[in-house]
Amino acid sequence: MADCLFCRIAAGDLPAYRLYEDAHILAFLDLHPVREGHALVIPKAHHVWFEDLPEDLAARITHCAQDLARAMKRLYGVPRVGMAFTGIHVPHAHAHVVPMHHVHDMTSMAYLGEGLDGFSAPPQLPVETMVEVAERLRAALDRG
Numbered sequence: 001m002a003d004c005l006f007c008r009i010a011a012g013d014l015p016a017y018r019l020y021e022d023a024h025i026l027a028f029l030d031l032h033p034v035r036e037g038h039a040l041v042i043p044k045a046h047h048v049w050f051e052d053l054p055e056d057l058a059a060r061i062t063h064c065a066q067d068l069a070r071a072m073k074r075l076y077g078v079p080r081v082g083m084a085f086t087g088i089h090v091p092h093a094h095a096h097v098v099p100m101h102h103v104h105d106m107t108s109m110a111y112l113g114e115g116l117d118g119f120s121a122p123p124q125l126p127v128e129t130m131v132e133v134a135e136r137l138r139a140a141l142d143r144g
């Protein structure tokens with residue numbers, strides 16, 4: 001798509017700090033890093049939502065993120081690397097891969113009940129609610 005920022009980067013029409021690419025995917029540095037090394041992995045083909053990626057393409061992205069995670073652990077000495085598709089900012093599926101120096105480097109507000117120095121678990125739901133949620137999600141999932 002001509003007006004898609006990530007399609008233009010994938011096509012080489014816009015510059016990026018490229019980390020890896022092949023015929024199907026591209027990894028490059030996020031211009032607004034949460035932490036140094038924060039990378040994005042995208043499919044070269046335009047897909048808006050990660051859940052719409054063909055399975056082999058999603059696997060390529062995950063595999064690249066795994067290799068990046070191992071490299072980030074070696075390079076930055078971090079205990080963990082987070083990966084997330086959030087669908088914010090650019091409507092072209094992209095996985096964030098972030099070396100996590102702090103437990104809140106990928107965090108939801110739901111974990112911040114104790115403030116930035118803590119890492120609180122969101123409240124549990126009642127058992128009957130969990131049973132109902134699981135039933136509804138299984139039915140919606142419909143994986144045979």
Ligand SMILES: [Zn+2]
Pocket residue numbers: 001004005006007008045046047091092
């Ligand atoms: Zn695109």
